[in-house]
Amino acid sequence: MKFLQSFYLNNRFFLVIIGIVLLFALGFIVQALVGIAKIALLVLGVLCIIDLLLIYGTRNGLKGARSANEKLSNGDENKIQLHIQNHYSFLTFLKIIDEIPHQFQIRNFLFQTTLEPRTNKTLEYKLRPVKRGEYKFGALNVYISTKIGFIARRYRFAQQQMIPVYPSYLQMRKYELLAISNRLTEAGIKKIRRVGHNQEFEQIKEYVQGDDMRTINWKATARRNNLMVNHYQDEKSQQVYCIVDKGRVMKMPFEQMSLLDYAINASLVISSIAMNKDDKAGLITFNRQIESILPARKGLAQMQSILEVLYKQNTAFKESNFEKLYITLKRKIKHRSLIILFTNFESESALTRQLPYLKAIAGNHLLLVVLFENTELRSLLEAPAYSTEEVYLKTIAEKFDFEKRLIVKELRKCGVHAVLSTPQSLTVNTINKYLEFKSRGLI
Template sequence: MKTFFTKFYKNLFLNRRLFAGLAISSLLFLIGFFFPWFSIIPVVFFYALIILLILDLWVLYSLKQGIIATRQIADKLSNGDENEIGIVIKSLYTFKVDVGIIDEIPFQFQKRDVWFQTTLKHLQQQIIPYMLRPTKRGEYEFGNLLVYVSSPLGLLSRRYVFNESKVLPVYPAFLQMRKYELMAISNRLNEIGIKKIRRFGNSAEFEQIKNYVPGDDYRTINWKATARKGEFMVNSYIEEKSQHVYCVIDKSRVMKMPFEGLSLLDYAINSSLVLSSVALFKEDKAGLITISDKKGAVIPADNRPTHLNKIMEVLYREKTRYLETNTELLYNTIRHTLKQRSLVVYFTNIESLSALKRQLPFLKQISKFHLLLVVFFENTSLKTLSETPAKDVASIYTKTIAEKFVYEKKQIVKELNNHGIQSILTSPQNLTVNTINTYFQIKAAQKI
């Protein structure tokens, strides 16, 4: 009995309408004190309020379970993406009720305003959707669903507590990966800025003779067929497949820098997952290496159906370290792991020419045996600052320093190109698109 009344008391809440009624009742009693002929009115009003309060209490507790609610959510969340969450709620009351819902979302989101209001009729069911964007990988714990129900009288609210506690892992951006996969299948990659270049391969396996179109390699012109047809004809060959594509991710302190809630490491991880997915779709073999001051994960290139899940599981656990990258260790790891010429996409963040010079001897050695693509990040804050008009002496000084750092990034690209190393200097939000574009260009040029 004690437990029942304790539960009853904890789940009963007084609404503003009741406090407004009590305030009006107090005001009427105050007026009746000065005007005796008016004293009967506050008494009638007060007892009427008490009767309505009892009636409201009775209708709210007339059913043992007047509301059914549950949370619709996937088994895992995608890092850096908008994940849709749904609250399914149904009323069993025979009258229309006003409903307020609190969803106890994980503390990592630091949101205290996840409150939804709606109105439900008898046996009516609604789905209330909302979006969550996690910015860190790891485990996220969802709590209970708290549903507050008010009758049309609106004096009291009854709280229902639904145990929807659940711990969900947040994986690298698999939603982005699926989106790119679907667009690649339906040939709609150009809608998001990816230039999917169609180019026949130059392998030894001949496929067909076709009409020449601008962009075809003139070296493949079939002069005999051209003479017979009277127009240019070219030989086409089946594109080489099963080439090795390795994503190498720098986990050192330079990748700790945040941008729009995500660290540069998370952007690199998300892009690596998408690139691996696209490479497997193109029937290449995808591999992964993570590096910092110590050797991290090493996944040899493969194209088995379960290989992408293996890469995702490894990326889920990767964290930033706080020392500089051991580029010599990276070179040795690549030499011992990669058994054939491969495309090595190295995600890092080179902030200065002096930092590049420390790594350049080993990057040059890697580029002798493999096609090395260095992907590093623009400092978007400095770029914005360098483009902002200066208004005083202090802002001129700040703008000059920002321009110096922006220019130094461009010098890094030039220095890499001078040594035959391809590079991408990109903003974090354009990382995936620019990386996949370059991958398609490399495939079309048969550089691997």
């Protein structure tokens, strides 16, 4: 049975058979062709036996393996490598089919290559998942043929390999490296000059040229008979909470990813940046109920906890309860913190229902509401209109686009900071706002 399961006939074999059948058919007209057809059939049989012996003469002539990261990064290009080892003593022709998880809907995956005797080869391809969860790979199928090319033998490796897809940790690592090396501007992060004196007192020291004259401590100067200045350090360990709305408004898709996944990826990155800035990062997710609460802390263990919590989040198809969110924040977070709320309002009436709770939250904390710009509407607005129907659609799109900007204006008028961002630029725009708050000394 194992032999039959691994035994395949190539297209070359069937083409030759068709040619021989045609020779036999033409033999009814030209008798000499019958003899040629018989010789061709005999040669085909001999070559098939030789081909069979070459391929099956070595018990384990081929080794294969699939390698990837322990987890894939959602929304990013993830590298998958296929390692092939040839133990045959002749040149082999390979067709490689990897059974990719059904979520990708890739039906035409095929590598064709050759492999010299007793050599190795590594092939590489990339996958971009757009949804978190468990992704199951099937078998790595390698079909091997010789130069004769009539028969193929199938090898199967790495069967039933499961790899989870987590929030975009590749994006998080990229921003971490840029933050550590002070190169965040390369990713579009604005370099904002710190203003004011929102700093913590550290010590009194002697004045040196270049110190700010406004920090002179006159009492210490009188005691020491020498100019003394107060030395400050930047405020640290402020609390930054990312709050992710999991209601129905976050189910809307853009470039195959839902708004919830964009918000989750941005939450992971902003938490990492906050910790690099010596702040504490926390997380809350909610819809009709408060789903997850992760108190603000620092450290690698906290970052791993945030990653694990975000991995398990799913969108609900119900209206989110902002009243319960306000009550939870009132009870659970006692100190003034930066609250970054990822949500979406498509109409002014939707905002009006939740505005009292947002204003109440902003009264106790520094609240930043992150809203999503509908890029499909933007592309429709920029396209020319040639018919009455297109003019009508464009007018409706302008109404929705204008209403979205009114929502942002209304939030700011009520003392709530707001960011309107495209899903693709969400992470960069949120980080810029966080750094702006730090520079202005708001947190």
